Amino acid sequence: MLTYMGQKAQTAARILACAPTAQRDAVLKDIADRLIAARSDILAANERDVEAGAANLTEAMIDRLLLNEKRLGAMAADLRHVAELPDPVGEAFEQRTLPNGLQLRKQRVPLGVLGVIYESRPNVTIDIAGLALKSGNAVILRGGSETICSNKALVEVIGQSLRATGLPPDAVQFVDSPDRTLVLALLRLVKYVDLIIPRGGAALHNFCRQNSRIPVITGGVGICHLYVDDSADPGKALDVIRNAKIQKPSACNALDTVLVHRAIAPVFLPMLVSCLSGDGVVFKAHESAASLLRNGGQDLPLSITAAAPDDFDTEWLSLVLGLKVVLSLDEAIAHVNAHSQGHSDGILTASRRNAEHFVAEVDSAAVYVNASTRFTDGAQFGLGAEVAISTQRLHARGPMGLRELMTYKWIATGDYHVRL
């Protein structure tokens, strides 16, 4: 079954890659219109998923799979926004004429066929389909079994729009069986699929990386650090830390660990704990920090527990924050490079020299100077849309926009040039 889907996707991808900008934009707007027009069917299908999940899903999971008119409206608005973005297909760059007169340029072309494996949010179906079509890529979608009715209804709408705008319906296909061996089969479709994008937790990413024969964009997992240098403005540093921790604790770019220089720690740490405790944050304190936070040298406040050895290798995704005191900038850098997953890490400092040293030595997808880690996001970085956040090193790193769904070809134009 998947081989056949792969063949059809590849054929569709070739047509899509040559389809004009207006046609690819039109299909996005048409999907947006149909999402609204078909809302009663879509919401009815979604209700079947919600009912089926009532028995065994948590409230948070139900919320994630739930669609309503407002959410459908937001999905439609996102599609219209993506349609307005500049077309990445065909963009020429690095143009030059070689000494022998051969004219050389690179031209962006779609990657081809994307395989996207995701979990319970049905909006990902529309989101990824929109980004794939905009960038001229075909896509094979594999959503979670708990949203299968919603996804079928959404893919049905997408298919109608593809037909209505004259694009191949196979450009967006959906694996509509909950059979998990099909995920493995998708990861082995080397001949037809050019890139695998998992959207979900660490377990899904690891599974894809372990089993895929196709390049995988892994990411979405971040153990994010902020280091408070002794030169940092304590009040402003606190604002940034609070933002990075509490603005959206479940996000991959939310803060996990604060490292504080020992010269500022005796003043800064109690201030930090006092402020963030008010937001409901609880702390995992390394002994270096705990020793400064004991009440009268005896007990830790209730919001603080001693950090276990692997706490600094844990992505909290909740209102938990690790605390550690470091003796120097270099100790901070060493801690970050040892425990970060290469997502987002930053320094808060008044010293340009220390900032430069931190930026040079910390090798994460996004490195911050005096800013919240929460900025690691395609929209925040001005990319217009976000496909994923890559924490692997090849092809694209950090937030991926439309351009990161492209490859290029070299085009050389001569006058019957021969190599000497």
Added chain:
Amino acid sequence: MLTYMGQKAQTAARILACAPTAQRDAVLKDIADRLIAARSDILAANERDVEAGAANLTEAMIDRLLLNEKRLGAMAADLRHVAELPDPVGEAFEQRTLPNGLQLRKQRVPLGVLGVIYESRPNVTIDIAGLALKSGNAVILRGGSETICSNKALVEVIGQSLRATGLPPDAVQFVDSPDRTLVLALLRLVKYVDLIIPRGGAALHNFCRQNSRIPVITGGVGICHLYVDDSADPGKALDVIRNAKIQKPSACNALDTVLVHRAIAPVFLPMLVSCLSGDGVVFKAHESAASLLRNGGQDLPLSITAAAPDDFDTEWLSLVLGLKVVLSLDEAIAHVNAHSQGHSDGILTASRRNAEHFVAEVDSAAVYVNASTRFTDGAQFGLGAEVAISTQRLHARGPMGLRELMTYKWIATGDYHVRL
């Protein structure tokens, strides 16, 4: 053993990534000097490989593993040339200030640790070590068992240079056992190796792609086409075809198949066969071409045989050329997209419109208009050096220079910016 090598390589890579340009250039020049100074030891080691191979290697294979003073001199000269190239490390690009005042830029940083698996040419050891060090990457080399003495001698020299210039000797490590299970172990070192680059034939590339858990740059295999449009200048077209076929038939960018428009074929094909037969080329003719080439309608000339079905899926790497007549530009494009491995394909035409159509529809790493496929090469494209030619789609496509051994990080500098 490989895990330990991986750990050491990762540590070395972190030091190397922050080493100044001058130090990385100095080590290349130092290796060049020592290659010449240690030539008697190196050539003696190489002689042991040649003697060991005498019994079971072909003359061509012996020639490939052979070193002499001239070849050592060329290797040293290449290193000095690479040392002079601009440093790709730390290059900033896509700088911008976001509406909120956050300053954002991308900065090129080394990929980290490369794993390079190659076959009999010992010059690859020096070549890759030089490119890795120049680009701030550590490398684990796995050469062919038939060149193990030569490679040990070369790696010994590299180690001396690394120590002499104060760089970590583990930046270039060599798997000095012929045990083939170590190749598999290298392909599984996900935790320490960032990119696998195979340098060799199709079997090696397929093995790496099948077995690697690390991203692999596959390439080096090309079934290259030139399509002769009915508007092409026959004499000039012949010059380009001859160059693409005979200048270096063993190269991956050498021509494999000529497609000729039927309007020009009755004149052009006999001309082509007559000219290239003089160079020793033999032909595999599709019936569409053979029917135009039979002597007096009876027999094919001795240099021509009827093409078997899979001949158009064969990379010849020798003086063999496939011939086919097509009814239209679209048939030519369909043939190329069905049989090309996405390496190098071109059109010979006087029609700008046909050239544009071919360029738009043919999705190969390098697409040519009125030029020989032999130009697909890092040096010819002005990249200064060539790591490999990629025919996969992610990260880099076509000739890869130093910049293609880099990734980037995002650097965001603010004034205690928080996300709203």
